[in-house]
Amino acid sequence: MTTHDALPERLRRAFASLDEDERGEGRCPEPGTIWDAIHSRLTPEAVGGVVHHMASCPACAYDWRIAMRSEHRVGGAKGASPAGSAKPRGAFRTGLVAAAAVILGAALLVVFHSGLPTDVGPVYRAPEQETILSLVPEHDSLPRENAVLRWSPVSDDARYTLEIDTLDLTPVARARDLSTAEYRILPEALEGLESGEVIVWTVEARSIDGRRIKSKAFRHRIR
Amino acid sequence: MSDIDSDPRALRSRPGEAAPGAEAELLARFREQVGRYCPAWLHDRIDDIVQDAWMRLKRAQERNERNRDPGSSLIAKVAYCATVDEIRRRQRRREVSVEAAGDSLVTREVAPDRAASAREVGSAIRVCLGGLLPNRRLAVTLYLQGHTAPETGTLLGWTLKRAENMIFRGMADLRSCLVRKGVTP
Numbered sequence: 001m002t003t004h005d006a007l008p009e010r011l012r013r014a015f016a017s018l019d020e021d022e023r024g025e026g027r028c029p030e031p032g033t034i035w036d037a038i039h040s041r042l043t044p045e046a047v048g049g050v051v052h053h054m055a056s057c058p059a060c061a062y063d064w065r066i067a068m069r070s071e072h073r074v075g076g077a078k079g080a081s082p083a084g085s086a087k088p089r090g091a092f093r094t095g096l097v098a099a100a101a102v103i104l105g106a107a108l109l110v111v112f113h114s115g116l117p118t119d120v121g122p123v124y125r126a127p128e129q130e131t132i133l134s135l136v137p138e139h140d141s142l143p144r145e146n147a148v149l150r151w152s153p154v155s156d157d158a159r160y161t162l163e164i165d166t167l168d169l170t171p172v173a174r175a176r177d178l179s180t181a182e183y184r185i186l187p188e189a190l191e192g193l194e195s196g197e198v199i200v201w202t203v204e205a206r207s208i209d210g211r212r213i214k215s216k217a218f219r220h221r222i223r
Numbered sequence: 224m225s226d227i228d229s230d231p232r233a234l235r236s237r238p239g240e241a242a243p244g245a246e247a248e249l250l251a252r253f254r255e256q257v258g259r260y261c262p263a264w265l266h267d268r269i270d271d272i273v274q275d276a277w278m279r280l281k282r283a284q285e286r287n288e289r290n291r292d293p294g295s296s297l298i299a300k301v302a303y304c305a306t307v308d309e310i311r312r313r314q315r316r317r318e319v320s321v322e323a324a325g326d327s328l329v330t331r332e333v334a335p336d337r338a339a340s341a342r343e344v345g346s347a348i349r350v351c352l353g354g355l356l357p358n359r360r361l362a363v364t365l366y367l368q369g370h371t372a373p374e375t376g377t378l379l380g381w382t383l384k385r386a387e388n389m390i391f392r393g394m395a396d397l398r399s400c401l402v403r404k405g406v407t408p
Contacts, residue, residue: 014344014348015348034307044379048379055352055361063307066303163294169294171294
């Protein structure tokens, strides 16, 4: 790791080293609000409000880092390292072009020496989608007798786990090992919900190679 | 499409109707979750926090019929809230000694002089964050907390490209500010 690569990590450690009992200006958000923010259960504006406070409040920054241990949070299951993610895409693309040039050169060298026909070269697939999007329009309310959730499929072999809760995290329904990117909520599961009540749903895809992708939380009213 | 994991009606069964040992299982789930969120310096309070979390859930169940059988997300949230409330109570009472207070999420093996240096840089970062443009401040704060660009985009409702851009520009601003203050992280 170069000095430059290590810089973000040193900055993170320095930011985390501030006394966690030192409060910032203004009222600290309740723990439940921090939890909801990090689990994308608030509007982006409300999340922004919490983060804005956290920038000047080491105590709330500490509480936020504790919430990051949650396996339910956005990105929580993946454990991806943030290092390097701040690089502009241009640098990434430059790297890709260089890598492609090396691969192409190596492939040409092999073809030249082996005399293999060029039509048996490697097949390159487009990168698979790394996010799951809801295919239900964001502001649509769902009829309780036919509440169908749809999302963008990840791959042909993916299996999906779906969690549907109310805003207070009461489970409404769970479905596992779904092979298609849609699910109809049984009307019985919605019996206890009042008209206009909001459900929150997330879906996690698991590919046959073990790769997991989790969606953000989507909300819809039940009518 | 495959089957439903759970019958939705079963999800709402009352504790009294559940199998014996269900409450013990619930306490075990709370203990596991509290253990996940509880910092080392608070480990002597885990039993109390678990008990507090359990009582919170009971009260919520009394208020809300639908909370009779909690899901894993609710268990985790209640455990987190009980833990953080206990941390805040401790901080308010100043019960934590100076040495114990250092037992935070930051690595404990850091030498005292390096820890002091890190805090100095941390204070400068905090001041510099206050001077960043609002969106860059949000992006850099999440980045410093360890979030990736895609996570930042999801949390703040931005596209990935915008999140990357805000982090990149914000980090450049932060570095410039630190240099102006004579701080070399």
